[in-house]
Amino acid sequence: MVKLKFPGKDEGVAVIVDLDNCIGCRACQIACQEWNGRKALNTTFSPTFTNPPDLHADAWKIVFFHEFPATKALKFAEAEITINTVNVIPVPYNCLHCAEAPCARACPVGAIKVTSEGAVVIEPDECIGCGFCLSACPYDVPRRGSDGKYYKCTFCVDRIQEGLRPACVDVCPTNVFTFTSMREATRVAEELRARGKKVYGLSLDGYVGGRVRWMFAASEDKASKVFQAMFPETPRNSNALREVLEGLAIPGLSLVSVLTLAVLAITWWRARRTASKSEGAM
Amino acid sequence: MAEREELEVASVGYRLAHWLNLILFLALLITGLVLLEIEVFSFIIYPLGAPVATLLGLDPGTGYVTAGVQIARLIHRLAGPLWGFIIVVYVSYLLVSGKLEILRVLRKPVGQQLREAVALLNHYLLGRELPGDVKKGLDRHNILATYLTLLLALGVLLVGLSGIAMVYLNLTPSQHRLMLLLHDIGFYLTVIFLIGHVFAVFHPSNVVLLKAMFGDGKVPLSWAREHMSAYVERVLSRR
Numbered sequence: 001m002v003k004l005k006f007p008g009k010d011e012g013v014a015v016i017v018d019l020d021n022c023i024g025c026r027a028c029q030i031a032c033q034e035w036n037g038r039k040a041l042n043t044t045f046s047p048t049f050t051n052p053p054d055l056h057a058d059a060w061k062i063v064f065f066h067e068f069p070a071t072k073a074l075k076f077a078e079a080e081i082t083i084n085t086v087n088v089i090p091v092p093y094n095c096l097h098c099a100e101a102p103c104a105r106a107c108p109v110g111a112i113k114v115t116s117e118g119a120v121v122i123e124p125d126e127c128i129g130c131g132f133c134l135s136a137c138p139y140d141v142p143r144r145g146s147d148g149k150y151y152k153c154t155f156c157v158d159r160i161q162e163g164l165r166p167a168c169v170d171v172c173p174t175n176v177f178t179f180t181s182m183r184e185a186t187r188v189a190e191e192l193r194a195r196g197k198k199v200y201g202l203s204l205d206g207y208v209g210g211r212v213r214w215m216f217a218a219s220e221d222k223a224s225k226v227f228q229a230m231f232p233e234t235p236r237n238s239n240a241l242r243e244v245l246e247g248l249a250i251p252g253l254s255l256v257s258v259l260t261l262a263v264l265a266i267t268w269w270r271a272r273r274t275a276s277k278s279e280g281a282m
Numbered sequence: 283m284a285e286r287e288e289l290e291v292a293s294v295g296y297r298l299a300h301w302l303n304l305i306l307f308l309a310l311l312i313t314g315l316v317l318l319e320i321e322v323f324s325f326i327i328y329p330l331g332a333p334v335a336t337l338l339g340l341d342p343g344t345g346y347v348t349a350g351v352q353i354a355r356l357i358h359r360l361a362g363p364l365w366g367f368i369i370v371v372y373v374s375y376l377l378v379s380g381k382l383e384i385l386r387v388l389r390k391p392v393g394q395q396l397r398e399a400v401a402l403l404n405h406y407l408l409g410r411e412l413p414g415d416v417k418k419g420l421d422r423h424n425i426l427a428t429y430l431t432l433l434l435a436l437g438v439l440l441v442g443l444s445g446i447a448m449v450y451l452n453l454t455p456s457q458h459r460l461m462l463l464l465h466d467i468g469f470y471l472t473v474i475f476l477i478g479h480v481f482a483v484f485h486p487s488n489v490v491l492l493k494a495m496f497g498d499g500k501v502p503l504s505w506a507r508e509h510m511s512a513y514v515e516r517v518l519s520r521r
Contacts, residue, residue: 002324002347108317109351110324110344125341126348128355130317135459237456238463245463249470250319253477260481263407270409271486 002110006100009210012118013160014185015169016178016192017092019218019226024049024063024090028168028177032061032094035156035167049088057145060153061094061168066226089226091216092168092176095120095141095153096201100209102239106136118182118213119155138208138235155213182213189215198223200231207236207243289506289514291422291491292499299372300495306365307472313354313361314469320351327354359449366442383422383513384431390419398425406485422513427482434475440468 033040038058046053049065056062070087073080101120104112111126112133122133122142129148134140142150156166164170169177178188189199200223201215212235218226292300315323324347331350335342340349376382387395397416402424404410412420423431444461447453453461483492487509494501506514 002320004321108320108355109348110320111348123344126344128348128352130355131458132462134455135462137455140455238459242459242463242466245466245470246319249466249473250322253470253473256474257477260477264481264484267406267409268486274409 004104004110004114006104006114006209007116007118009099010183010186012116012182012213013155014118014180014182014213014215015166016180016185016188017214017216018176018178018192018197019089019091019216019222020197021174021176022063022090022092023174024065024088025173026063027171027173028092029059029061029063031167031171032153033059035159036060036154049090055093055141055143055152057143057151060151061092064091064093064230065089066091066229068225089222091226091230093230094168094214095155096139096208096212096214097153097155098208098235099211099213102136102138102207102243103133103142105243106132106239108132115157115161117155117157117160119157119160121154121157122150122152124149124151136237136239138232138237185213185215186211189217192217196220198227200227205234205236207240287503288500289503289517290500291506291510292495294499295372295375297495297499299368302368303365306361306368307476309357309361310365311473311476313358316351316354317358318466318469320347324350327351330354362441362445362449366438366446369438369442384428387421387423387425387428390425394419395425399429402426406482406487417508417511419512420510422510424510426478430475430478430482433471433478437468437471437475440464441472442468444468 032038038060041052041056041058043051044053048067050062052059052062054062066089068087068089070085072083072085074083097118097120099118101112101114103122104114104120108130109126109128111123111128113121113123115121127149129144129150131144131150133142133150134144142152145151156164156168159166165179166177169179178185180188186202189202193199193202196219197217198220199215199217201212204211216227216231312326316327327350328346329350330353331346331348332342334353335345335349338345338349340346373382387398390398398419401410401412401416403426405412406426441464444465447461448458448465451457482488483495490501490505490509503514
């Protein structure tokens with residue numbers, strides 16, 4: 001039988017991504033690609049530095065570069081020069097590993113496993129390529145590969161189970177990532193919040209289980225520019241309605257079916273009784 | 283003489299279409315349930331997946347489910363378009379030949395339709411006699427059957443269009459999830475139809491029709507006069 005069990009909210013591991021430390025070097029992106037044996041992708045020119053331009057079956061972690069027009073002033077003794085420029089905010093991004101991953105709930109073969117560490121992992125041998133995981137994901141993370149199967153970040157669960165940190169975490173030269181237990185990550189995130197930083201991922205919609213295991217922290221200014229673009233305040237989509245309908249329809253229609261059969265049985269019993277009464281009267 | 287005492291209510295074409303509907307609908311229902319909620323319905327696909335997984339040398343722990351669901355999905359994707367095609371062809375034929383009897387009762391005023399519906403429900407559920415005027419006005423299909431058919435039509439339209447979109451169009455994730463939602467809603471509507479249909483055909487009053495549908499398509503004329511008198515009068519007046 002296919003059964004899905006999520007670790008408790010405070011169990012397992014988590015990562016805090018402090019965007020204020022990120023310099024956009026993309027070492028994490030490359031480390032992810034290398035550790036997971038994903039093939040290199042051709043460079044695609046886009047309006048920003050982001051490359052590949054989006055998550056891909058062979059690129060499970062991408063550093064997105066958000067550009068914002070900015071004005072900078074250069075002060076000299078004689079004068080002040082104002083320059084119109086662009087501010088770039090890099091955001092290392094991958095599957096957020098929801099506490100109760102909707103993709104795992106949606107998978108019709110149970111190919112998406114949730115480990116005791118809380119890693120949400122697509123088992124490629126079991127994936128049938130239906131795409132229900134992508135439909136369910138409020139962050140549009142899983143991507144279809146050339147073999148028709150879906151792929152995404154595994155949280156480097158193979159490394160974690162060997163006592164190592166995820167590959168991207170390990171290579172970061174500026175300590176953007178804090179890999180720790182979920183309990184400790186929650187404490188750190190709350191501490192960052194108390195220090196005036198914005199934190200995404202700590203108190204979210206029930207659709208994702210209330211929180212995600214990859215939490216993002218940033219200064220208020222940075223967060224106001226980036227969070228809105230990348231992280232929905234209410235991470236849910238029409239799949240949530242599907243789940244509600246399913247929860248009502250399966251037991252509801254089963255009950256109605258049983259009641260229908262019961263009423264049918266009564267009508268047959270009544271019809272037979274009426275028939276035998278009329279025979280008796282004759 | 284014996285021939286005169288029977289009335290054909292289901293032609294060969296009608297019965298054939300019904301058989302095809304029954305087989306394809308059941309195939310879609312069973313495979314769809316597996317895709318809808320594997321945690322509840324995984325037991326269905328073990329008999330399907332086990333032999334194939336064994337043949338392919340897959341891990342029994344997970345291979346049975348993977349192979350079973352993949353086969354179920356394949357059947358679903360083949361049976362769906364075939365069912366849609368048959369329905370389109372058959373409904374087109376009925377429309378062109380003017381034989382779409384099931385919609386005839388909608389010509390009655392809405393108030394009368396509702397009165398008939400209530401009377402029929404009282405009859406089916408509580409065993410009450412039908413009022414004389416309702417009985418006299420009963421056609422080949424009663425108003426409840428017509429309402430159920432309209433529900434089925436809406437359901438089929440939803441599952442059909444969303445299914446085609448998901449299989450044949452290159453949808454964005456948000457479009458795909460909307461289509462999945464519509465597919466589910468369409469499915470629930472068709473299941474409501476199915477429950478109503480099963481209740482109606484297995485009801486002691488209508489079991490004669492069930493026998494006709496899976497037999498020679500004919501019902502005793504006396505039964506027809508009792509249960510579809512307006513239709514009988516119309517047919518006999520044409521002879």
